[in-house]
Amino acid sequence: METVVSGIRSTGKLHLGNYYGAIQNFVKMQNEFKCFFFIADLHSLTTHPTPTDLHGNVKQVLVEYLAAGIDPEKVTIYVQSDVPEIAELYLYMNMNAYLGELERSTSFKDKVRANPDNVNAGLLTYPVLMAADILIHKATKVPVGKDQEQHLEMARTFGNRFNRLYNHDYFPEPFAFNYSDNLVKIPGLDGKGKMGKSEGEANAVYLSDSPEVIRKKVMRAVTDSGPTAENQAKPAEIQNLFDLMKVVSAPDTLAHFDEQYNKCAIRYGDLKKQLAEDMVIATAPIRERIDAIANDAVYLRQVAKHGAIKARESAQKTIKDVREIIGFRGF
């Protein structure tokens, strides 16, 4: 069975875009592949979080992924820093990564531009750590978005370079994986692009938002003054609301409002009310599980511990081989 690895950034609460875009992919994959999903807390050190923020973010991500359907009986879900073998492989891989190629990485250049005062070596070698995350389990499939393509290419480069240097066909090549070529894009509520945290709190609906908050956010979503001719094309902000409806509402609900729009009889207030209620219904079971799991310290500790044991079992096998291949041998 093919092995899957994906890292989840520990940057706080999840929104509907994360859920319908990424997590549903993971939930489907967990029935078909050997999956390792981990919370990338070592990566987050590049921005120096406080110990409290670091711990809180890791917990939140773990809770929300479990609540959203990642099943620790089916996959290995773990915290990156619980597996020291990853840090060891990262050290070895750093010897095969060249300054020039790391400096050319677009994500590095973006981060330097955004934070010119915090260009630390961890930022430069972010792709090496990511390669170690993947190679440690000899994964071949990595469910990530387009923005990670360059990082995956680097992971293949570092693995292949290791294989060539030691004349050992050891690491397989990892490739990006998604069920559909067109990843589901969930638009935000601001009438512009996709749902995202950086676009402001009101633009995204979070899995942990209460029904009141969801209703308030949706009612404030941007609309226009309505169609003026029958069957006219929808402007972006209206199309966005229909796209959200496509995800959370029943097909005949969507068809009803589509027809109203085409007849110039649409009332955006009604559409938003319906959209908000359907979002509340879609997220209710997840929200309930978030609350339950967040308060169950025993369960969380058990999941993290069990995940770390399983992940280390796999990681230790690789590290043992790698040490042997490199030439670290006992006397």
Ligand code: TRP
């Ligand atoms: N870089 C990824 C992101 O920003 C997170 C990540 C870290 C990751 N290590 C990984 C993803 C390994 C897949 C595999 O989303």
